[in-house]
Amino acid sequence: MRVDGGKAQVDFGEGVLRDVNVTLVDAKVGDYVLVHAGYAIQTVDEKDALETLALWKEILAYEQNQGS
């Protein structure tokens, strides 16, 4: 992500770049953002995502090698 004023260039994956309005979030270069209709509406923290998943696995008593 590259920020320029209220607009940022966001990488949607596989090289798809689009200008997105980032005035509604505190985002800096390198952050992940959730984009809706051309507006970033929230930043997404990868560390948070992994921690949550780890927590769910703990609650579910899930072992990594289970079921695979």
Place this chain on the structure above:
Amino acid sequence: MAEKLRYRDPALAKHIAKKIGEVAPKDETVKFCHVCGTHEWTITHYGLRSLLPANVEVIAGPGCPVCIVPAAEIDEAVQLAKKGVVITCFGDVLRVPGSHMSLLEAKAEGADVRIVYGVSDAVEMAKQGPDKEFVFSAVGFETTAPSTAVEALGNPPKNFSFLVSHRLIPPAMELLLGVGDLNISGFIAPGHVSAIIGMKPYELFPRVYRMPTVVAGFEPIDVLMSIYMLLKQLSEGAARLENEYPRVVKWEGNPKALEVMERAFAVTGGNWRGIGRLPDSALKLRDELVAYDAREKYGVHVEQGKDILLGCECHLVIIGKIKPNECPMFMKACTPAKPVGACMVSSEGTCRVWAKTAAAQKVS
């Protein structure tokens, strides 16, 4: 993003399904309701209902913002289009039936109707075409309303205005609890609406209605986990508000977005297609911004439209009373190529989601 794949991990999904089986009640049916077209997509696309015990049902409530726009508000857009105003809208809005015609039909008759990716593109078009009048059809729940607010507060050009059709989700959830024989046992609350409004607006569901409520994300693991969390609450005889989606949803939501919405909009009563009028469920531009309110600017006010065509059962699909395949028109008179009702038009409509998935299953 690597964790995206982890939230689709089939082995973990199977494990959650097993846990769901363990914690689900043995002798009674439970019914959970979500209110988001994207949740319905995840559930249908990944076949999540097939992983649940027969007595655990998940139904789709009014979660498609395009489907619930009343015909009267489409009629207003059509009237403006016919007057020569350029109507800009999201792609899904184009084919939504009005009382007499959709915007697509108006376009076929020569009106200037243009699809935009977002409201900022519409504003840009107005700046590029100062000799024409532009109106943006502002459809969407709390996820979309902040973008309309930012543009409305950002001094748009004089030839630009909004036809605001924004609606709010919590009042619709409250309505569902009043539908006598729906018998909902818990809510799966919409993650992206909640990214904006946060957790607080849902507090009344556990507190006042003793209704377990879990805010959930949109990957298959998110949805399964939320169902597990709801069942766990039921097994404990508890009713709590929980957040399955903390990587996006914070307790306070998005304060910047809420602040711009508050500055731009007043909350008012609004009509919902197939449902009727719900108090405090719609947004309108504040008096200071009346110059940008297309209804006032052009004097278009359609009070009552024809929401549901004869034979169409969108009104029952929208509140989760029936499944799409229980409508006699589903995939017969009403298909994605020739939709009759709004639920078949939008990619977030329950009928459309079911139609697309059923078609994909047939091929494979």
